[in-house]
Amino acid sequence: MQKYIFALAVSLLCTISLAGPAKQDLNIVQKEIEQWLEAALANSPGVPSYSVNKLDPKLQLDACNLMEIGLPQGYRLIGKTMLRVKCIEGASWSINAPTQISMxxxxxxxARPMGANQTLGEADLMVQRGDLGTLPGSVILEPNQAIGRTLNTAVSAGQPIRKEQLRAAIVIQQNQRVKVVYREDGLEIHNEGIALSNAAEGAVVRVRVGGNLILSGTAQAGGLVEVGP
Structure with missing residues (x-):
């Protein structure tokens, strides 16, 4: 009887050994990917949708206690992309999941053909809807991001407006008389000067104050130059 019990125990141990570690349920991996995408796209600028390629059912992965999901280097969370799933607890494996994201x-x-150096107004722009994944990555999404700015290059009617096509409008002209404001620790001093060059809003401009004093400040709309310590 003892020999029988011993033989049975050995047989069970061999069976367990041959069975190997538990395998990962691929449906759980798929669900983890979808939950990660839902969270990652929650604060998107538009209305997102996605599809994730089904994992190959022949894929044999050891059971994982904790997975880490992210974008491989060089991929964006838009268009035809890739997600990487890595097991960081319980096993050691990583897989890529091809994904399509629309936004x-x-x-x-x-709104019409326009030439370089034209400053954009509301009537020059038109709003359309489309998939961000098929548009240039730097496309302007809000008209107020373009109004008042100047085109660097000519554009044709219907062409998406991109950030690199725009520069801030010139707010100060060379030889213009400007108001100079110096601010430091609550102290504010006003003076007048002559701008030595053209300047866009937010750009640095040099101003001559009095006979020989040259100051550098930040150009603002309304012929104002802010000078700090």
């Missing part, structure tokens, strides 16, 4: 957004286009 319906409002974006800004040219």
């Amino acid at each position: 319906q957004v409002q974006y800004v286009t040219a």
